[in-house]
Amino acid sequence: MAERAEDPAPGATDGIHEVRLKPGRHRALEGCPWIFRGELLRHEVPTGSVVQVLDSTGRFVGRGLYSATSAIAVRLLSWTRTVAVDGALVRDRIRRAVEFRRRLYPDRQAMRLVNSEADGLPGLIVDRYGPMLVMQVLAAGLMPFYDDIVEALVEAVDPEGIYERGAVPVRRYEALPLEDRLAWGRWISPVEVEEHGLRLTVDLAEGQKTGHFFDQYENRDRATRNAAGLDVADVFCYTGAFGLLAAARGAASVVGVDSDPDAVGRAEANAAANGLAHRTRFVTANAFDWLRAESAGGPAYDLVILDPPAFTKSRASREAALRGYREINLRALKLVRPGGQLVTSSCSYHVSLDDFIAVVGQAAHDAHRHVRLLAVGGQAPDHPVHPALPESRYLKCLFLAVEE
Ligand code: SAH
Numbered sequence: 001m002a003e004r005a006e007d008p009a010p011g012a013t014d015g016i017h018e019v020r021l022k023p024g025r026h027r028a029l030e031g032c033p034w035i036f037r038g039e040l041l042r043h044e045v046p047t048g049s050v051v052q053v054l055d056s057t058g059r060f061v062g063r064g065l066y067s068a069t070s071a072i073a074v075r076l077l078s079w080t081r082t083v084a085v086d087g088a089l090v091r092d093r094i095r096r097a098v099e100f101r102r103r104l105y106p107d108r109q110a111m112r113l114v115n116s117e118a119d120g121l122p123g124l125i126v127d128r129y130g131p132m133l134v135m136q137v138l139a140a141g142l143m144p145f146y147d148d149i150v151e152a153l154v155e156a157v158d159p160e161g162i163y164e165r166g167a168v169p170v171r172r173y174e175a176l177p178l179e180d181r182l183a184w185g186r187w188i189s190p191v192e193v194e195e196h197g198l199r200l201t202v203d204l205a206e207g208q209k210t211g212h213f214f215d216q217y218e219n220r221d222r223a224t225r226n227a228a229g230l231d232v233a234d235v236f237c238y239t240g241a242f243g244l245l246a247a248a249r250g251a252a253s254v255v256g257v258d259s260d261p262d263a264v265g266r267a268e269a270n271a272a273a274n275g276l277a278h279r280t281r282f283v284t285a286n287a288f289d290w291l292r293a294e295s296a297g298g299p300a301y302d303l304v305i306l307d308p309p310a311f312t313k314s315r316a317s318r319e320a321a322l323r324g325y326r327e328i329n330l331r332a333l334k335l336v337r338p339g340g341q342l343v344t345s346s347c348s349y350h351v352s353l354d355d356f357i358a359v360v361g362q363a364a365h366d367a368h369r370h371v372r373l374l375a376v377g378g379q380a381p382d383h384p385v386h387p388a389l390p391e392s393r394y395l396k397c398l399f400l401a402v403e404e
Pocket of ligand 1: 208216236240257258260263285286307
């Protein structure tokens with residue numbers, strides 16, 4: 001706080017652009033890295049600039065990256081007057097992000113390496129797939145540091161190649177081109193990754209997100225710990241990571257369902273590669289239809305896993321999302337044999353944990369099933385949450401015991 005007491009002399013920012021917050025409350029004053037355009041007084045700053053943010057009285061708030069097109073005008077990287085936002089800072093943060101994962105999961109060669117704000121690098125996502133890195137730059141303000149990012153990753157990880165998955169719609173808000181490209185080194189895909197002893201093949205170019213959903217790593221482990229002998233349904237299975245782990249741990253049968261035929265094809269190939277094809281079956285279907293049809297037959301599974309995509313990306317469609325969650329959880333609960341379990345996830349950050357628990361409770365009530373909530377999981381710790389940015393805590397996974 002002492003730092004904020006000494007006000008900088010006006011113009012003492014060595015050419016760094018200045019922006020000022022409007023009077024009033026701002027999350028940025030409490031450590032939130034996002035400043036929305038509407039929070040700022042009139043200003044004119046080119047995209048990609050480093051800006052110094054002052055409060056309405058002229059006191060130093062922090063330094064960050066400016067984007068002229070996005071609703072998030074500034075992403076803060078520093079709240080300390082002596083910490084400059086430059087290439088050295090970006091490189092150092094990458095180094096630390098990689099070191100943190102090495103301590104966290106010393107034996108894994110595949111995981112998220114950089115998780116945006118939570119690693120002090122707002123807008124930067126990097127996933128490691130053994131020899132390949134897949135990177136997403138989701139903030140225009142990071143572009144001046146592109147070479148620093150690539151070089152720091154090469155130094156820290158020594159990969160064969162870095163592939164940029166830039167064809168993601170959010171980049172439109174940043175006026176960044178929607179294209180995928182090899183950013184460095186050579187191209188290897190598909191790649192094989194190991195997870196809990198399973199070998200999974202990942203398509204880095206065509207797969208969803210960056211290729212694999214590492215955020216469910218811990219929840220997959222927990223969901224399948226006692227899977228031996230169970231009949232399992234893995235709904236929204238993608239390439240089969242939940243269901244195949246259940247099968248590897250001795251499930252009697254596993255059926256996986258996904259609407260993406262490529263994902264289902266990869267799930268089948270993964271099953272074969274792990275010697276699990278005889279106890280697993282993967283179906284290309286709309287999960288809503290599959291659940292409706294399957295639940296008409298009554299309880300047939302001991303463990304049902306639901307891992308749908310985000311049903312809402314905005315507050316406006318939150319109600320529709322809640323209806324969607326209620327529907328699939330109702331159907332899924334009807335499928336669970338008494339004494340079985342439902343493991344159900346939501347990755348919509350506009351649906352809070354409390355909302356999600358409530359909606360699953362309503363579904364249980366509708367289904368006339370008694371459920372006990374045993375545990376709540378979140379995203380794995382290679383996807384850390386920024387405590388002052390609730391938006392960075394998106395994944396909720398409920399573990400429920402289901403009775404009569
Ligand atoms: N459980 C997976 C990740 C699932 S991601 C894992 O652990 O790796 C969500 C999945 O839902 C995607 O694979 C997507 O193809 C699928 N999906 C989206 N809408 C769907 C629908 N209506 N019916 C079935 N699958 C759907």
